[in-house]
Every structure is written in C-alpha cells, then in structure tokens.
Amino acid sequence: MKEKSAWRAWLRNKKNWQVIIIPALVIIAVFIAGRLIDLHTYLETAQEWIWKLGPWGPVVFAAIYVAATLLLLPGTPFTVVAALLFGPLWGFVTMLAGTVITAVIGFFIARYLARDKVEKRLAGLDAFNELNRWIKKNKWLALSFIRIMPIFPFAINNYALGLTSISFASYILISVIVFIPMTAVLIFGAQAIYAAMVRGEISWGLLAGSTAAGMVVLSLGMIGKKTFKSGK
Numbered sequence: 001m002k003e004k005s006a007w008r009a010w011l012r013n014k015k016n017w018q019v020i021i022i023p024a025l026v027i028i029a030v031f032i033a034g035r036l037i038d039l040h041t042y043l044e045t046a047q048e049w050i051w052k053l054g055p056w057g058p059v060v061f062a063a064i065y066v067a068a069t070l071l072l073l074p075g076t077p078f079t080v081v082a083a084l085l086f087g088p089l090w091g092f093v094t095m096l097a098g099t100v101i102t103a104v105i106g107f108f109i110a111r112y113l114a115r116d117k118v119e120k121r122l123a124g125l126d127a128f129n130e131l132n133r134w135i136k137k138n139k140w141l142a143l144s145f146i147r148i149m150p151i152f153p154f155a156i157n158n159y160a161l162g163l164t165s166i167s168f169a170s171y172i173l174i175s176v177i178v179f180i181p182m183t184a185v186l187i188f189g190a191q192a193i194y195a196a197m198v199r200g201e202i203s204w205g206l207l208a209g210s211t212a213a214g215m216v217v218l219s220l221g222m223i224g225k226k227t228f229k230s231g232k
Contacts, residue, residue: 062098083190106158143174181216
C-alpha cells in the first residue's frame with residue numbers, strides 16, 4: 001500500500017510529469033515528421049553534412065548545446081537530435097560531454113563570476129532553501145534527486161548548486177554518475193524508437209540499455225523522494 005501511495009504522489013507532482021512529457025513530445029514529433037515527410041532522407045543529409053566537419057562535428061554540436069542550456073533553453077530536444085545524428089555511441093559521448101561542461105560552467109558562474117546576481121534571484125525562493133537543506137543533509141542523495149526530479153530547470157539547478165556549500169569535486173563526481181544513466185535513457189531510447197517507427201527495425205540491445213538506465217534513474221529518484229520528502 002505504501003508503494004502505491006508513493007507512486008500516486010509521484011504522478012500527482014507536475015514537475016515529475018515534465019521529466020516524462022518533454023521527451024515523449026519530442027519523440028512523438030519525430031514520429032509524426034517521419035510519417036509526413038521523408039525524414040530518413042533528410043536525416044542522412046544532415047548526418048553527411050555534420051560528419052564532413054570530421055571530429056569537429058560533435059564538438060560544434062556540443063558547443064551549441066552548452067550555449068543553449070546556459071541561456072535556459074531546454075536540452076532534451078538536443079539530446080534526441082544528437083542520438084539521430086551521431087548514433088547511440090557518439091550521441092551518448094557528445095551529450096554526456098556537453099552536459100558535464102554545462103554543469104561545470106554554470107557552477108563556476110554562480111560561485112565565482114556572478115554570485116551576487118544569482119543569489120539575489122534565488123535567495124528568497126523556498127525551493128532554494130530546500131535545496132540548501134537537502135545538500136547539508138545528504139549531498140549524494142540530494143544531488144542525485146535534484147538531477148532526476150529537478151526543483152529548477154537544468155541550467156538553474158547548476159547555478160543554484162554553485163551557491164550551496166557542496167564542494168566542486170563532490171558536485172561534479174555525483175553529477176557525472178547521474179548524468180550517465182540519464183543520458184543513456186534518452187540517447188538509446190530515441191535511437192531505438194526512431195529505428196522502430198521510421199525504419200521498421202527493432203533494436204533489442206538499445207531497448208534493453210535504455211530500460212536498464214531508466215530503472216537506475218527511477219530508483220535514484222524514488223529513494224531521494226522518500227528521503228527528503230519524509231522530513232527525516
């Protein structure tokens with residue numbers, strides 16, 4: 001009964017649904033586009049162009065992603081596109097690198113370059129006070145939970161965490177550990193769904209990888225929710 005109640009509470013939280021809805025909308029858009037236009041041909045053209053840049057192709061894409069997310073634009077569409085452009089392996093590497101770089105830059109901006117400005121914007125928010133309390137209580141669970149079930153959008157989370165007492169070493173280590181399965185879910189899932197919907201191919205390996213990574217993410221989120229929402 002307690003497990004069912006926890007699931008119902010999770011589903012009633014609008015912020016949690018954003019984690020599901022945004023990737024789902026992007027995937028649906030890809031599916032519709034695939035039915036209305038010859039998406040596979042356009043994608044091959046885009047792939048040929050991006051790979052003409054050689055090793056700079058993923059670098060340029062990651063740089064655009066970093067700039068966009070620092071400006072508070074949503075990063076999920078970039079992740080799905082990376083999966084389609086670069087495939088599961090290089091898409092994963094590109095987006096993991098871009099996500100880590102964004103996290104590092106956001107942290108240092110808030111901690112050293114624009115601390116006063118960021119602090120003025122966040123200091124009065126209840127969510128920021130909760131963030132500070134959670135970090136002091138258990139930084140490992142807190143940061144994992146915040147990454148999976150964000151109390152702010154991704155970029156603002158990076159800025160907010162730069163204002164907390166967490167060390168940079170702990171911040172980046174925990175973030176990378178969480179980013180790995182989160183990126184895998186989107187990259188492998190998007191690639192598998194695209195292959196099934198547009199090319200009519202089923203990749204059981206990609207589906208298994210995405211599902212396994214999703215279970216890790218979901219487990220971390222549920223553990224964090226139980227720990228911090230219980231008030232203990």
